[in-house]
Amino acid sequence: MAEVSNKQVILRDYVSGTPKESDMVITTSTIRLSVQQGSKALLVKNLYLSCDPFMHLTMKETGRLTHDIFCSPGSPISGYGVSKVVDSDHPEFKKDDLVWGLTTWEEYSLIRDPKSHALIKIHHTDVPLSYYTGILGMAGKAAYAGFFEVCTPKKGEYVYVSAASGAVGQLVGQFAKLAGCYVVGSAGSKEKVDLLKNKLGFDEAFNYKEEHDLNAALKRYFPEGIDVYFEHVGGEMLDAVLQNMRVHGRIAGCGMIAEYDRAEPRGARNLTQIILRRLHFIGFTHRDYDHIYPDFLEFVLPYIRQGKIVYVEDITQGLENGPAALAGLFKGRNFGKQVVAVTSL
Numbered sequence: 154m155a156e157v158s159n160k161q162v163i164l165r166d167y168v169s170g171t172p173k174e175s176d177m178v179i180t181t182s183t184i185r186l187s188v189q190q191g192s193k194a195l196l197v198k199n200l201y202l203s204c205d206p207f208m209h210l211t212m213k214e215t216g217r218l219t220h221d222i223f224c225s226p227g228s229p230i231s232g233y234g235v236s237k238v239v240d241s242d243h244p245e246f247k248k249d250d251l252v253w254g255l256t257t258w259e260e261y262s263l264i265r266d267p268k269s270h271a272l273i274k275i276h277h278t279d280v281p282l283s284y285y286t287g288i289l290g291m292a293g294k295a296a297y298a299g300f301f302e303v304c305t306p307k308k309g310e311y312v313y314v315s316a317a318s319g320a321v322g323q324l325v326g327q328f329a330k331l332a333g334c335y336v337v338g339s340a341g342s343k344e345k346v347d348l349l350k351n352k353l354g355f356d357e358a359f360n361y362k363e364e365h366d367l368n369a370a371l372k373r374y375f376p377e378g379i380d381v382y383f384e385h386v387g388g389e390m391l392d393a394v395l396q397n398m399r400v401h402g403r404i405a406g407c408g409m410i411a412e413y414d415r416a417e418p419r420g421a422r423n424l425t426q427i428i429l430r431r432l433h434f435i436g437f438t439h440r441d442y443d444h445i446y447p448d449f450l451e452f453v454l455p456y457i458r459q460g461k462i463v464y465v466e467d468i469t470q471g472l473e474n475g476p477a478a479l480a481g482l483f484k485g486r487n488f489g490k491q492v493v494a495v496t497s498l
Contacts, residue, residue: 156183161229162258162475168212171483176212177230177476184261186239193243195264195272197236199256200498202472203286204479204491205320206410208232222255229257230479235275235285236262237498243267251275253285258475260495273446280457282498287320287490288453288464291439296324297449298442299405301332303435304381308333311375313394316385317358318345318465320490321407325383326355327462334381337374339390341485348488353463367393378402387412388419395423398430406436410483465489 163178188194211222211231224230234256238246246267254272256262264270275285312329314322317338329336338349339361349358357374364370371393378399384391387409412418427434456462467487469478475493482491
């Protein structure tokens, strides 16, 4: 079969600090649209690519030590995406299957080991395929597992979500409301705060950038304390939260975006509160809960179809605009889940 051109987003060099557009370069190579017989490999056409905070860690020199996905300079960056199988020598996948999982940032990707890429077949196509980069993919699974499995919420409890307008946070808040909880979220702009309160159904929301004293802000919104905190930020936010947790509160550690680009980790000052308040603070990744994915789909799909769960996406068109979209994620430029649309079916 003839070779075709293959546009790629290449990591120029290891990232120091927050990823910038200049850390990535657009190139075009060629690829053959077939796989070698006996290789058990897949060739996929990438449709949507997901921009996620964890990708920062994979682009650093220490990425091989800190994450199971690793990007090396001169190669396409890696992340989650939605793809269509072009050719397959693997018994579990066939031509034209739709899948989501780990892929590389290029028009076509050769996947030599589908298991290590955690590829999952897409069976429900009555919802937007882009949802499998977010609400029906890693973000949704993380929100569901972190809130229901880690935090074990009870009706009437007080829930706080940081980075609440992001891919995971917007879902945690809606799950909390479905569970009968009172939920407050924080975000970094007036527009995002309005989104939380007026579209996503949060009881309250505030702009953390306008708060000079986060401890005082949390006391204002949670005068009786916080039962459940869904952690996305770390740093000063975590220190303030620890002072406002109720006894036997639960914290799900999903991310700490405020710490990712720091040369030296910031020391937390209020860790004694974990003991004094008998807190459960558990870090997790969505991969810890792969086994509950069918249960998650059974739970969330009816709500999506009935319009009872809203999911906000910020879709950038074109692989060539991917570096700007990914870099913008770390500056808070996205409004909802950041997705790069590579091509259509």
